Amino acid sequence: MNILLTFRILGAMLLFLAAALLVPIPFSLYFSDGATGVFIISSLITLMTGVLLFLGCRSNKELSVREGFAVVTFGWIFYTLFGALPYLLSGSIPNVVDACFETMSGFTTTGATILQVIEGLPESILLWRSLTHWIGGMGIIVMSLAILPMLGVGGMQLFKAEVPGPTADRLKPRIQDTAKLLWGVYVLLTSLETGLLMLGGMNFYEALSHAFATLATGGFSTRNASVAAYDSAYIDWVITAFMFLAGVNFTLHYHALRGRIREYFRNEEFLFYLALTVGVTGILVFFNQGTTYSSLLQNLRYSAFQTTSILTTTGFGTADYETWPVITQYLLLFLMFIGGCAGSTGGGMKVARILLLFKHAMVQLYRLIHPRAVRLVKLGNHPVDREVMQAILGFFALYMGIFVAASFLMAASGMDVVSAGASVVATLGNIGPGLGSVGPVDNYSHIVPFGKTVLIACMLLGRLEVFTVLVLFFPSFWRK
C-alpha cells in the first residue's frame, strides 16, 4: 500500500468536491435563504484540505490495485466528512452522527433520511442534499464499470468488455475515457428529466433536485411527503420512467444514443430487469385492485411507481405500501435485495448477480442428473468465467453475512425484528425507506447513534460491493 499516493489522489478528489460545494450558492442567493456563507466556508475548508493533501503527499509511483481499493473506500468516507459541513455549519443538522448519516446516505445514493421535517430548511441545503446523490451516482457509474472490474471485485469483471473506450491495462486512461462517455449520458438524461418535470409544473429548483435524486437512484426529495406531495399522474409517470432508466447499465444508454437501440434487447440482464419490473408491477396491481385502489389507472400508477422505486433502489414514495396487502410488502422486501442492473446507479445485489446465482443453481441440478455432461453458466451467449462465478457466489455469501450481523446489531440497539432487518436491507441495498419503524412514511431519526453508525457502514458496504471495503480489514493489505 502506497499511502502517500492514496492521499494525493484523495486530495485531488477533494478539489472536485470543493467546486461542487459552490453549486448551491446561486440558489442560496436567489431564495435568500441565508446559507450562502455556509457553502463558501465549506468549500474553502475542503479546498484547503485538498490542496494540502495533494501537494503534501508526493509520489512518483503508478496507481496499483491496492491503492485502487483504498481510494474508492476512503474517497466515499472523505466526501461524507466534508460533504456534511453545510448541514453542520448551517445548523440544519446540528448532530455530527446525523449529518454524516445524511451525507453518506446522499453520496451512496441511498436516500435514507434522519430529517423529520424537510420543508422549511434552506433551499440551497436541500439542493446540496440532492446534489450529493448526483455526485455519488456519477462516481458509481465509473466505479462499477471501470474501476471495480479491474480490481476484480465480486464478479464485476463480467462487465469489463461491455464498457466503451480503449481497454488499457493501467487504470487512469480507461477511467478518464469511460467517465467522459458515460457522464455525457448521465448529464443528458438529468437535463431531460429536469425539463419534463418543469413541464409538469415544478420550478427549476424542485425539478433539478428531483432529477438529481432520480438519475442517481437516490430518493431525497425537497418535500416532506416525497413525490406524493405533487399528487400529479404526469410527474409520477415521468419519475417512474427515469427511475427505470437509471436502473439500467449506462453502457446500454450510451449504445442507444449512438443509434444501437437493439443493444438493450440483446442484453440478458436488461431483459430480466424489464421482466421483473413488469411482472412485479402486475402482481402488485392484482393484489391492490379492489383492496387499496378501486381505479385501475390509479392502481397501475402507484404500483408501477413503487415497484420501480424499490427495484431501482431509489426510494421515492407516492404511497404508503405498509398499508397495502402483506403479500405486496413481502414482494417489495425481496426486491430490495435484488436492486438495479450492474453498471447503473442502482444498489442491491444487482440483477445480473441474482440471474447468475439462479443459473448456477440450475447447472448444479442438471449435473446431478447428467454427471458427465459439461454445462457452463452463460450470460447472453458467453460462458461466465469460473473465477467470476466464484466471486459472485462469494459476494452473495458476504452480503447475507453482513445482513445477518448488521441486523443483529440493530436488534441490539433496541429495534423490533422487522425494523431491524428492514433498516439493514434498506441501507445495505442503498434504497432508503424500509418497513416497520423505517417505513415509507417514517424516517431514521429515532435510531440511537450506535444504530445510525451501523447503518452508515451498511450504506458504504453496499455501495462499494462489499469486497472493496472488506479487503481493507485484511492485515496483509497494508503490508508492503
Added chain:
Amino acid sequence: MNILLTFRILGAMLLFLAAALLVPIPFSLYFSDGATGVFIISSLITLMTGVLLFLGCRSNKELSVREGFAVVTFGWIFYTLFGALPYLLSGSIPNVVDACFETMSGFTTTGATILQVIEGLPESILLWRSLTHWIGGMGIIVMSLAILPMLGVGGMQLFKAEVPGPTADRLKPRIQDTAKLLWGVYVLLTSLETGLLMLGGMNFYEALSHAFATLATGGFSTRNASVAAYDSAYIDWVITAFMFLAGVNFTLHYHALRGRIREYFRNEEFLFYLALTVGVTGILVFFNQGTTYSSLLQNLRYSAFQTTSILTTTGFGTADYETWPVITQYLLLFLMFIGGCAGSTGGGMKVARILLLFKHAMVQLYRLIHPRAVRLVKLGNHPVDREVMQAILGFFALYMGIFVAASFLMAASGMDVVSAGASVVATLGNIGPGLGSVGPVDNYSHIVPFGKTVLIACMLLGRLEVFTVLVLFFPSFWRK
C-alpha cells in the same frame, strides 16, 4: 428412470413401515386407549400395499443414481401418506391435510404441529407421533451419510470419506453396512436418554417418546406445554445434552464409542458447532440476565436449552422466547438457518456448509489482495474439491430462493410478514416452532390448507437437502 425398480424398493420400505405401525400396540393395550384396532388396520393396509408393490413391480436392473433420487423423495412421501393412517382412522386428526402435515412433520423430524391440544389423545397415537420422528431420524442418518454423498447432492460428497464401512461403488452394500453401524449408535443413545429421563421421574412411555423426539431432533412432546410441563432442571439438562449430541455427525459418535474420542476435537465442523452453541448461549444469558431471569442458574438452564433446541432444529420448548429481548429472538432466528452438523439428524443448512461459505468468502477477499496466490478452501486439513464447493454454493442459492418463494406464498395465504417468513424457516429448516403466529407457544392449526401444503413441501425440501427433490422436476430426469 426405472419406475418399476423404484416402486419395488418403495414396496419393501412399506413393509418396514407396516412393522413399525405395530410398535404402538402394546402401549395402546397397556393404557387401554382404544386405538389398538387402528394400528392393526393401518399396518395391514400398509403391508398389503407394500407386498403388492414389491411383488408386482419386478426388475432385474441394478439401482442407479436416478432411482436413488426417486426412492429418497417418494420414500418420504409414501411414509407420510401411510403414516397418517392412525391419525385419520382414530379421528385424532380427522382432516387429511392436517394429518399429512403432522406426519410429514414427524418423518422429517420437524416437530411443527397442527394439534391445539395434545394431552387427552390416545397414548399410542402420541407414541406413534414420536416414533415417526425416530424413524425419520434413522432414515436421515443413512441418507445424509451414505446415500446423498453418492448422489452428489449439494456438497454432501464432502462426507463420503468420513463414513465407516467399505467404500463400494454400488449403493446397496454401503448403505447396509453404514446403516448397521450408525443405527447401533442411534439405538444406544436413545436407550440411554430414556433411562436417564426415567430417573428424572418420567414413566417409560413419556421417557421413550421424548427420547425418540430428541435423538431425531424432532420436537414432538406428549405434553401441551412441551418439556416445560415437567418443570425440572434435571430433565431440561438431560434433554439439552442429548439434543446437542443428536446435532453432531453420527460418525463421530461411532468413532467415540470405539475409543477414539479425540476424533470430536479433530473435526472442524464439530468445533464450530460447539463454539456456536457455547457462544450463543453466552449471548442469550447476557441479554436475559436481569431482564427475563434474575437467577443466573435458571437463566443458563433456559438459555442453553433454547439455543440447543433451535440450533439442532429440535424445537422443544421450555420458555416462550418471544417474550425475551428482541436481540435474542433475532439470534435464534438466524440459528434456524444454520441447523445441525452434516450427518446428524438436525436440519437447516448444516454447520459445515455455513463454515465453508464463510471460508469461500474469505478466500475471495484474499484473492483480491493477492491475485496470483493460490489459496484453497479447506475443511480440517483437507482442501475442499471445487465441485463440492460449487454444489454448496448452489445449495445456498437454492435454499434462499426457496425461502423467498415459499414466504411469498405464505404471505399470499394471509399471514403477516414475520409469521410468513418464520413459518417457512421453521419448516424448511425442520425446526418446528418459529416466531409470530407460529411461535413457541403457538401451533400451525390456524394456517389455511393451501399454506399447510406449502409448508409440507418446505419440510420435505429442507429434509432432503433441496436438490434431491428438485431434480425430479427436470423433464430430462424422467427420460430413458
